[in-house]
Amino acid sequence: MKLAIRSGVAWLTLGCVGMMPLSGQAEPALPWPAKQITWVVGFVPGGTADVLTRVAAQDLASRTGLNVVVENKPGASGAIALQQVARSQASDGYLLTVPGPLIYPTPQPAIGKELAPVMLMAQGPMVIVGPSQRALPTLRDVLADARQRPESWSYGSSGNGTSQHLAGELLNQYAGTHIMHIPYKGGGQAVSDVAGGQIPLAILGSAPVLPQIKAGKLKAYAVTTSVRLDALPDVPTVAAAGFAGYDASQWFSVAASPGIDATVLDQLNAALQQTVRSQAFQAAVKNAGMVAGGGSSDDLQKFIAEDTAKWQKLLDSGAVKLKDGS
Numbered sequence: 001m002k003l004a005i006r007s008g009v010a011w012l013t014l015g016c017v018g019m020m021p022l023s024g025q026a027e028p029a030l031p032w033p034a035k036q037i038t039w040v041v042g043f044v045p046g047g048t049a050d051v052l053t054r055v056a057a058q059d060l061a062s063r064t065g066l067n068v069v070v071e072n073k074p075g076a077s078g079a080i081a082l083q084q085v086a087r088s089q090a091s092d093g094y095l096l097t098v099p100g101p102l103i104y105p106t107p108q109p110a111i112g113k114e115l116a117p118v119m120l121m122a123q124g125p126m127v128i129v130g131p132s133q134r135a136l137p138t139l140r141d142v143l144a145d146a147r148q149r150p151e152s153w154s155y156g157s158s159g160n161g162t163s164q165h166l167a168g169e170l171l172n173q174y175a176g177t178h179i180m181h182i183p184y185k186g187g188g189q190a191v192s193d194v195a196g197g198q199i200p201l202a203i204l205g206s207a208p209v210l211p212q213i214k215a216g217k218l219k220a221y222a223v224t225t226s227v228r229l230d231a232l233p234d235v236p237t238v239a240a241a242g243f244a245g246y247d248a249s250q251w252f253s254v255a256a257s258p259g260i261d262a263t264v265l266d267q268l269n270a271a272l273q274q275t276v277r278s279q280a281f282q283a284a285v286k287n288a289g290m291v292a293g294g295g296s297s298d299d300l301q302k303f304i305a306e307d308t309a310k311w312q313k314l315l316d317s318g319a320v321k322l323k324d325g326s
Helices: 048-064 074-087 139-146 163-175 189-194 206-214 262-276 278-288 296-315
Strands: 014-021 036-041 067-072 094-100 116-125 126-131 152-155 181-182 201-205 218-223 250-254 291-294
Touching: 014 291, 036 074, 036 152, 048 067, 048 094, 048 116, 048 189, 048 201, 048 250, 048 262, 048 278, 067 074, 074 094, 074 291, 094 206, 116 206, 116 262, 116 296, 126 163, 126 189, 126 206, 139 163, 139 218, 139 262, 152 163, 152 189, 163 181, 163 201, 163 250, 163 296, 181 291, 189 201, 189 206, 189 218, 206 218, 262 291, 278 291
Parallel strands: 036 067, 036 094, 152 181, 152 201
Antiparallel strands: 014 067, 094 250, 116 250, 116 291, 126 201, 126 218
């Protein structure tokens, strides 16, 4: 199976919300599209991509003078949203937040092919959490129990083939476990179920789980990157918990409709460069335990190619099982 990077999107509100241009601004700073930008979200609200995109879209609206309408389009782990934007015309003014790494059981539109690359928005760790009311002391305890009682353990993620799913299967490889994956339509739903004890574990972006951890509803076992999360200084990395070499991160990028004019793409990239440096976005990525992105559209394509190669070994091992329509 080859890694197919795909899109999941998250933005301004439940449903659609228009961000109006600044009062008194006669002409849009970005002459694309004629009326508004529609920023599609491939997952339900509440996940890390959703949190960051809401902030970014609000800033983009103020910088460009255009309405920004956010449309949540969950389903098929983001594939529905990806296909919608790939079918659109450049003049339709669509943007899409593309999280990664992500895989599909069948080929889907890809950045640099059916979708135009815009910019890397952010990247950072995921957190392995469980319900506080029945938490074990450490991740090593969890994994030891999972080896003895595999039928008692499962983990939730924001969807089949998502970065959280890949991180979970990588953990299974390192730990010699067979913890079952439970895909959700977004991180928000998974957070609710793990906090309520319906599932014993979840691997999710930090933004949706931090409030629940601080409220004492979730136990944080480990972060998936090779460095600790500033917001959770006492939570070890998976590697420090006894699995040297383990390292998994998630990222969020921005894509546009195919066929977008190169000049407009450069202007859009320039506007988003300012957005990711804004005070509001910097605060949002810090709260999410992530690092703001940036760079050119070419930089984004290079980044995706390198990340794809990193995960191909896991896919070639057959550890990740996908089903059509999941």
